[in-house]
Amino acid sequence: MVVPNRKGFLPRLTAVTDEQLAEINRIHFSFPYNFGPAPSPGTKTTLAEHLRDYEKEFPYAIQDLVDKLKLDSFSAESFDHHIDRNLLATPGYLSAVTVAKLIHYCLLILESEAEMITWSRIDRGVPGSPDAREIANAVATKVNRYKDPNKIPEYDHLGQFLSAVRHPIVGRAVSHAALNRWGVSERLGNCGCLRWMRSCDSYHRARFPNG
Secondary structure: OOOOOOOOOOOOOEEOOEEEEHHOOOOOOOOOOOOOOOOOOOOOOOOOHHHHHHHOOOOOEEOOOOHOOOOOOOOOOOHHOOOOOOOOOOOOOHHHHHHHHHHHHHHHHHHHHHHHHHHHHOOOOOOOOOHHHHHHHHHHHHHOOOOOOHOOOOHHHHHHHHHHHHHOHHHHHHHHHHHHHHOOOOOOOHHHHHHHHHHHHHHHHOOOOOO
């Protein structure tokens, strides 16, 4: 088995291969996300470029369980069947392709949150679309309704989101993409978008005290 466990060893690490880059480029997004540091309207960084740029900072596995099973994408039902949340933020646990699929899943979750906020605004007669800060706050507010992070249901997609963005490459890519797509109020600056990261830290410490 390629995926490590607590009694085993991490797999051999590798740079992102051309074959992996090609597979990452085939992942379909409903929006042409820019994964470069925000705001960067003049240049666009693809997901494959983002993953390759940070391969030395946080190395990937050559192959993991998700690759071996040829899982096309993540869902609320499949997340915990194929990902160990205790190991998710461990260097070398996941391959670059699996990290890309996690980023895709996280952005689908944010798109869903943005759509719900937009419809709520329409119902209240409020014009405009939410910015990245509003979406981040919505994620944090919903998760914080659980006083005990251990009580968050396994299939809760926002709990899965907070686990996924603890992986530094996932968290950075999602933040860059969200800021570049939805922007953030100049009055508030970019710090509001990091609220899901603060919630993520407290969530992980409570759920995995030894992780």
